[in-house]
Amino acid sequence: MLMEKVTEILVEASAEAVEPRFRALAEGEVMEKAPGEIVTVADREAERIIARRLRELLPVPVVGEEAVAADPDLALALATEPAAWLVDPVDGTRNFVAGSPSYAVMASLVRRGETVAAWIWQPCARTAYTAELGSGAWRDGERLTLGKATTAPEKWTGILKTRYFAPPTGHRLLANTLALGPLDPGRGAAGIEYPLVATGEHDFLLYWRTLPWDHAPGSLLVTEAGGRSARFDGTPYRPEAPGGPNGLLVATDPDQWETLRGILLEGV
Numbered sequence: 001m002l003m004e005k006v007t008e009i010l011v012e013a014s015a016e017a018v019e020p021r022f023r024a025l026a027e028g029e030v031m032e033k034a035p036g037e038i039v040t041v042a043d044r045e046a047e048r049i050i051a052r053r054l055r056e057l058l059p060v061p062v063v064g065e066e067a068v069a070a071d072p073d074l075a076l077a078l079a080t081e082p083a084a085w086l087v088d089p090v091d092g093t094r095n096f097v098a099g100s101p102s103y104a105v106m107a108s109l110v111r112r113g114e115t116v117a118a119w120i121w122q123p124c125a126r127t128a129y130t131a132e133l134g135s136g137a138w139r140d141g142e143r144l145t146l147g148k149a150t151t152a153p154e155k156w157t158g159i160l161k162t163r164y165f166a167p168p169t170g171h172r173l174l175a176n177t178l179a180l181g182p183l184d185p186g187r188g189a190a191g192i193e194y195p196l197v198a199t200g201e202h203d204f205l206l207y208w209r210t211l212p213w214d215h216a217p218g219s220l221l222v223t224e225a226g227g228r229s230a231r232f233d234g235t236p237y238r239p240e241a242p243g244g245p246n247g248l249l250v251a252t253d254p255d256q257w258e259t260l261r262g263i264l265l266e267g268v
């Protein structure tokens with residue numbers, strides 16, 4: 001019941017606050033919340049709606065991207081509270097502002113520091129992805145199950161995000177991808193990128209900056225489909241407040257993850 005109810009909340013909040021503004025943002029409805037970071041009225045209104053309704057469903061703290069931008073201490077609830085909601089009201093805000101359909105509305109539930117449930121709603125595709133710890137991953141109610149990856153690394157494709165790596169490291173990572181298949185340049189939204197791995201369209205994702213509202217939903221989706229999401233040292237991903245650990249490698253199966261780590265992180 002919880003899984004369906006939260007999906008309903010995201011779909012309805014998107015329909016009310018986000019989709020009417022897609023390719024229709026008025027002057028003054030896009031603001032800079034920090035240097036290089038933008039926010040829109042759609043982000044803020046959708047987060048208010050989602051946060052209120054999630055608290056009605058389960059009265060625990062809501063760690064929303066926009067609320068944390070105003071008060072960073074709110075993110076500490078991920079470590080200090082028995083349970084907390086995570087909300088990304090518009091994942092891929094730059095895409096949304098540019099009129100690109102590559103954006104999503106996301107939420108997850110964290111208990112004792114571990115993601116136990118996740119929701120990704122892609123408004124333009126009208127597609128919902130959900131995952132529940134120990135119970136599996138789904139796309140529109142259809143179970144997602146990843147098969148064993150091919151043993152030929154030169155055929156593996158994926159997304160490598162170098163933006164937040166120091167230039168020498170980013171250059172080395174890109175050089176290491178020559179042993180793999182073609183790179184996807186990325187979609188600018190974790191809620192679009194993670195499902196590409198969970199459905200087998202891509203083999204891997206590699207990130208440096210791992211803000212919890214961006215990565216908690218997709219990481220659970222991939223792992224519940226049979227893949228692996230872990231820090232570079234092999235530690236399983238757990239959502240933490242900004243300023244915590246960085247670096248994340250995601251792959252379609254655990255053996256492939258180990259091989260990819262050896263290839264991508266060689267000399268890094």
